[in-house]
Amino acid sequence: MRSLTLAEARERAELIAVTSYAVELDLDRGDQVFGSVSSITFTCGSPGADSWVDVKARSVEGATLNGVRLDPAGIRDGRLPLPGLAADNHLVVRSTMGYSHDGQGLHRATDPADRRDYVYGHLFLDAAPTVYACFDQPDLKAPYDVTVRAPQDWVVLGNGAASQVAPGRWELATTKPLATYFVTVCAGPYVSVLAEHDGIPLGLHARASLREPLERHAGQLFEVTRQSFDYFHGLFGIRYPFGEYHQVFVPEFNAGAMENPGCVTLRDQYLFRGAATRDELLSRANTVSHEMSHMWFGDLVTMRWWDDLWLNESFAEYMSHRCLVDATEYSDAWVDSSIVRKVWGYGAERSPSTHPVAGVAALDAQSALQNFDGISYAKGAAVLRQLISFVGDDAFLDGVRAYLRDTSHGNGTLADFLGAIERASGRDLGPWSDGWLLTAGRDSVSVELVTGPSGGSAGDPLTGESAAPAVVTSARLLRVPPADHPADRPHALDVAGWRDGVEVVRVTVTVTDDRTPLGDLLGATAPAVLVPNAGDLTWARVRLDDATLDGLPAQLGRVPDAQARAVVWSALIDGVHGAEVSPSTFLDVFAATWTTEANASILARMALYAEHRIVPHFVPRVAQAAALARLADSARELLGRAEEGTTRSLAAARLLAGTSDDETLLRAWAGGSGLPHGLEDDGDFRWIVVRNLAARGLIGASAVDAYRAKDDTLQGGLNALMCRAALPAPAAKAWAWEQLTGRHGRSNYEMVHLARGLWMSPDDALVAGYVDRFFRDVPAMSGWVGEDALSRVVLAAFPKIFTAETGVRSSAALRREDLTPGVRRSLVDADAELREALASRAAFATDFRTPVS
Template sequence: MTLTRDEARERSQIVRPEHYDIELDLDRGPREFASTTRLTFTAQNGASTFADLDPVSLESATLNGRKLPASALDGRRLHLTDLAEHNELVVTAAMRYGCDGQGLHRAEDPADGEAYAYGHLFMDAAPRVYACFDQPDLKAPYDVTVRAPGGWSVVANGAMREVEPGLWRAETTKPLATYFVTVCAGPFATVTDEHDGIRLGIHARASLRDHLEAQAPEMLTVTKQSFDHYHSLFGIRYPFGEYHQVFVPEFNAGAMENPGCVTFRDQLVFTGAAGRTEHLVRANTISHEMAHMWFGDLVTMQWWDDLWLNESFAEYMANRTLEAATEFDDAWVDVAASRKAWGYAAERSPSTHPVAGAPADDTDTALQNFDGISYAKGSAVLRQLIHHIGDDAFVAGVRAHLERHAFANATLADFLEALSQAAGRDLTEWAQAWLVTAGMDTLQIERDGDKSGETASPRLVITPDPDRPAKRVHTVRVAAYDRTGAEVAADDLHGVSGHVKLPNIAAAIPGGESVALVVPNAGDLTWAGVAFDDASLEAMAGALPGIEDATTRAMIWTALAHGLARAEVAPEQILAIAEAALPAETQMPVLDVATSLALGAVVRRFLPWSERPAALAGLADLAERVLAEADGEHDPRTLAGARLLAGTGDAGRLTPWFRGEDLPDGLDGDTPFRWRVARRLAQLDAVTIDDLDEALAADDTMSGRLGYLTARASFPDAATKVWAWEELTAAPSEDSPAHSNYEMNALASGFWSADDEATLAPYVERYVSDIPRMREWVGEDALARVAALAFPAALASEELDVEVRRMLDQQLPASVRRSVVDAHAAMREVIASRAVFVR
C-alpha cells in the first residue's frame, strides 16, 4: 500500500522520531538478511498510527515492552496503538535481498564470484531493510551495526569501524530522512584520501581494482574542487563527517545522494574507451551528488511535490561548479546537447508537470516525476532566475535558506521567501510563470515581420504554450550567421516576451536582406522550444560546421530533435545536416547527440521500415568519413565514428572488428566496444550463438553478461524472440530466479530488432498483457525502465496506437502507466511526422 500525502501529514502530527538503532546481519546466505530496529519516538498520548515494514517474516515486534500480535502487520504497515508520550519500538525481522535495484540489493560478480550488497532506499524502499516512519519530513539520527562475512568491508552514512572480526559499527549520524540511509558491503577495492579535514574514500568491486585505481585521481580531483567551491558558495561546511563514494553494481539511477556514502552506478568506472562525454558526465554526477549534501540532505523537502528542491538545484549547481572550478568547463555544452533534449521530450508529453509543486498525492505518483522536468528544466529555470534577480541576490537567498532550515525540511514557499528577501522584490509572479505552470514557450524568427517604411525588421517572436499559457520573460541571445557559419551579428535580450525587435541583426543586413541562418537561443540561455524558419533550415547544413560556439552547435541539434518531434523538420533534413556537419565536428557531446538523433530517432523510429536499410547504409558511409577525418585515438571523431559504424555497418566491415582485427585507434581489447559490434552482427544474423558464447567465455563479467543478453535478444528470427520475451517477462520460480534489473534492461534493449515487422507484431499484444503483470515481482523504479525499454516504438502505427490506448484504459501500476504515456506520446510524434513528410 503506497503512502499518501494526507497520511504522511497526519502521521507527522502524531509522531516525531528521536533515534534509530539498526542492526543488520548480512552473513545469512544469498537470499535473506536479518534486521533489528530500535526506534524511539515521541507521540500524542493515546494516539494510534503505523510504522512501515516489508519483511519476509516478522520474528518479533514490541512497543514499549508490549508484544505486538502478528495481526499488527497488515501488508507493509505495522499498526501501533495506545501510544505514550515517549515510545520505543523494537522490531526483528527476516528481510529479502532485492534483485531489482531497490531495498538492500545483492549482486554476484561473475568475474570472481564475489558478492556485494548495497542499500538503495529511494523513494519508499526503506521498509525493505528496517522498520521506520518512511516519509521525508520525519528525520532522526541513526546508529547502524552490521554483521558481514569475513573479508568484506562495510561503508555507511556514518564512519564505519570494524569493532571485532566481521562486526562493523558506524558513528551516530546527523538527522537523516529515511530514504537516505544506506549500507554498502562486500570485498571492495578502495582508494582513500583526505581533503580540508574530510576523509575521502572511493570504492568499487574488487574485479574493477585496476580501473578504479587508474581513474581515482581524476575523480578525487573533481571531488576536492567541488568541496572547495560549495564551501565558498554556501558558507556552510560539509556537515556529514567522512565522504565515501561507492560504485555499486546494477544500480537503477545514475547515483544517490546518501549523506556521507554516495552510491553510483559502477559503469562510471570505465572498462573500455571513454570519450569526453563520459568523463564529463561522471564529473557532473560527482558534483551533482555532492550538491545534494546541502540541497536535499541538510535541507530536505517536506513532501515529494517539492522534489525540485533536490534535483533542480543539484543539476544546476553541478554544472555551475564544473565550469567554475574544474577542467570540465564545457559542462553547459553537454547540457545543451543531451539534458535539454531529455527535458524537452518530457515537456512535450501529456505527463508534463510544473517544476515545483507537481501533484504528488502518493509515493508511487511522486516517483514518476523524477524526470527531465525536475532535472533539466529546473536547472534551466534557475539560470533564468539568476538573470532575473542577479547572482549576488541568488547566492544570498540560497545561503539564508540553508541556514534557516538546516537538518530540517522546507517547501517552495520557504525558498521563495528567502530569495525574495535577498532580492528585495516579490517573486510570486515569476514563480507562477516559471515554477508552478507547466509548458514552454516557442522562439521563432520572423525575418519580414514588423514592416515599417521601406525596410523589413527581423524580430523574435515568443509564443506561449497554447495549452498552458504563462507570462514568462526570457533572457536570451539571438545570433545571425552567414552561409559559412561565421557570426554576422547578435542581439542580447533581457526580460523579453512577445514580439521583440532585433536591432543589431537588422543593422548588419543592409536593405533588410536575410542572412543565411538565424538562431534563437544561441548559447542555450533559456528554456524554450526553437522553431527554425525555412531559410535557416535550408542553410543549416552549410553553416552549422562553421559556428564557433560549441554550446550553440549543441543547442541546434537539440532544436532539430524538437523540430523532428513536432513534424516541423523532415527526417531526411536531419540526415542531410548530419552528413554535412559531423565530419568537421570536434566536440564529443555534440557528436554524441547528433549521432544518437540520426540513428536512434530518425532511422530506428521515424523512417518507415522500407527506408531504413538505405538510411543505415548512408549512416555507415558517414561513419567512415568521420573516422577518416579523425586524427588518431585522442580525436573525438575516432570514437564517435567507430561507435556509429558499430551500429550501422555491414557484416563484411564489422566481422573483423568482432574478431579483434583492424580496429580503430584505442579500441584494441575493448570488450564493451566488442559487444556493440556483436549486437549489430546479431541484428544482421551474421554471428552465431556459439560465437556469442565464445565471446562471453572471454569476458565473463557483469558487463559481458549484459552485452551477451542484448546481442542474444537481437537476432531477427522468430525463435529468438520467443526465447527473449519469455526470459524478460516470465515470473521467477525456485528453479528460475528473477533476472536482475540490469538483465531485464539488456533483454528489452535488444528485443525490437528484426528484418521485418511481421516477426515483431505479435509482441505488441504481449507487451500490453505481460509488462503490467511484472509488478508482482519487480519494484516500481525498475519496472518503469523495463516498460520504457520494452515499448514497441519501432512499430509505430495507427494499429499500435489503438493497442496502447486500450492498455491505458486498464488499471496499471503507476510506473508502467507513466512509461506507456510517455512512449505513446513519442509514438504519436512519429505518426504525425509521417503524415507530413512521407508521400
C-alpha cells in the same frame, strides 16, 4: 502495497518526533534474506494516541513498544500498528528481510567474473521499510547508529564512518539527522582507493573485478571531488557536514547515482572498462558534482514532502553544471547540458504527462515518483537560470545561503526557498513563480526577419564577384505560449546569427511580450544561420526559420559557437519529434557537418541520436538501411582522418561498428583484427560490433556465447543477453520474451537488455506477435518487479513497430484501470513517442519514396 498519503504523513508528523534510530543488519544469512533489528526512540505529542511504523518484511519475529509485545499478525499493507503511545517511546522490531534484484531496497548482485556477491542499499523513494522498520517519510529525520554483521571477507560502508570492531562485525559512526530514504549500507568484497582533502576522508570503492578501472580513473574522480568541495564550501558558506565522503560504484543501479549522505552510490558503468569519450568523462564529472551538491540541498535541508522533490534535483542540476564551468576543466558543461539533459527534458515536456516544475499535488509517495523526470531536472535548472536573471546572481546566492542556514538538518518547502530569495532580492516572485514554476509547458520562440539590399554592388559579371549580402531591415522575436498551458513567462535570452563562419548579429533581450522588436539588428548583415536563444539561457522550443534550415548543411559546420550549434541540433530534434522538420533534413545536416564537429558532446550524442532514435523511429522501414549506410559513410570518413585515440576517432569507430553492413570489417573487428588504435582490448566496443552482427543474422547464439566467454563479467552478460535477443530468428525472440516476462529472478538490468534486443529485427513480421503480448504480459510483471524498475522495463519493451495498429492497442491499454502508477506513466510516455513517429512518417512520407542514398 499501500502508499503513504500526504494527509497521513502530515497527521503522523504532527503526532510524533523521532529522536534516534539504532539499526542492526545481519548480512551473513545467505544470499536470499538478511536480518534486521530496528530500535527507534520517539516522542508523541498526544499521549494515548495510535500510530503505525512501516515495515515490509519477509517475516517479523518480534516487536515491542515500551516493553509491551506487539502482534506482528496485525501488519497490513506494510504497517505495524502502534497503539496507545506514551509521551516518550521505545520501539524494537526484529524481522527477516529479503534481498532485491530490481535495484530497490537492499540489492544483492553476483559478479560472474569471480562469483562474489555485493550488496548496496537504495532506499529511494519508499523502499526503506524493506530494509528496516521506520517512520518512512522525509520530514521525520533522525540520527542513526548502524551495526552490520557480514561475511568476514566483506567490507562495509555506510552513512557514518565504518569501523570493524570484530571479525565480520562493523559499527558505523552516529550520523547527523537523516531522512529514511538516505540511509544506505554497502557491503561486499569491495576494493578501495582512499585519499583526503581539506580534512575530509575520501574513498572510492568498486567490485573487485573492477579494480583496474577504479585505480585508473581514481585520479580524475578525486580531482573533480576536490574541486567540487572547494567550490561549494565557498559558494554556500557552510562546510560539508557529514564526516567522511565515500563514492561507491555499485552494480545494476537503477539511476545514475544517489546522494546518500557520506556514502554516495553510483552506477559502476561510470568506471569505463575501455576507452571513454570526453563527453562521457564530463557526464561522470557532472554526476559527481551533482551528488555532492545534494549534501547541502536535499541532505542538509530535505523537502518536507515529495511534491518539492524537484527543488532538490533542479538545484543540484544547476549547481553541478555551474561548478564544472567555474571550477573544473569542463568549461563547456552547459553545451553538454543543451544536447543531453535539455533534450531529455524537452522530451518530457512534449509528452501528455508533462507537469509543472513545482506545485504538483503528490497525494501519495508513489504518485510523486511519476514526476521524477527531465522536467524536475533539466527544466528546473533552466528555470533557476531564469530566476538568477530576474533577481541577480548575488541576491540569488544570498537567498540560498540563508535558506540553507535557517533550515539546516531540517526540512524546507518551496515557500521557504522563494521567501529567502525574495528577502535577499527585494523582489516579489509571485507572478514569476506562477509562470515558470506552477504552469506546465514551454513557450516557442522564433525570429521574424525581413532583409533587403545592402546598397552595395550588385555583383560584377566579368570578375564573378558576388553581390554584397542583404541587410536586416526588420526584426522581432515572437513568443508563443502553448495553447494548453498558457502563461506569461519572461525570458532573458539572446539571438545570434552567422554567415560563412562569421558572427554578424547578436542581441540580448528580456522578453515580456509576445512580440519584441529587435532594433539592434537593423542594418546588420543578414545571417545565413539565425538562432534564437543561441546561448541556451532559457527553456523554450526554438523554431528555426526556413532560410536557416535550408542553409544548415552548408553553414552549421562553420559556426564557431558550440553552444549555438547545440541549440540548433536540439531544435532539429524538437522539429523532427513535432513533425515540423523532416528526418531527411536531420540526416542531411548530419551528413554535411558531423565529421567537422569539434565539441565532444555534440559529436558523440548526435551520433547516438541519429543511430538509435532518428533512423529507427522516424525513417520508414524501407529506407532505414540506406539511412544507416549514410551514417556509416560519415563514420568511415571521420575515422579515416581523426587523430588516433581521440574522442573523434572513438565516436566514429562506435558509429561505424553499429551501422556498417560490411561483414568483412565487422568480423575482423569482432575477432580483434584491424581495430582502431586504443580499442584493441576494449570489450565494450566489441559488443557493439557483435550486436550488429547478431541483429543482421551474421552470427548465431553459439557465437554470442563464445564472445560472452571472453567477457565473463556483469556487463558482458548483459550484452550477451541483448545480442541473443537480437538474433533474427523466431526461436531467439520466443526465448527472449520468455526470459523477460517469466519469473526467472532476472535483475532490472537484465530485463532492460532483453527488451532492447527483442525489438531489433530486420522486419516487423518477425516480432509483430509480441505487440499484443507486451500489453498483456509486461504490466502483469508488477506482481513481482518493483515499480521503479518496471517503469524502465516498460519503456524499453514498448513495441518498436510504428504502425496505427500498435497505436490502437496502446490506446486500449491506457484505458485499463488496473495499471500501477509507474506502468501507466511509462505507457503514456512511450505512446506519445509512438504518436510522434507516426505523425512524422505521415508528414514526410514523400521524402523517402526513394531510399536515401
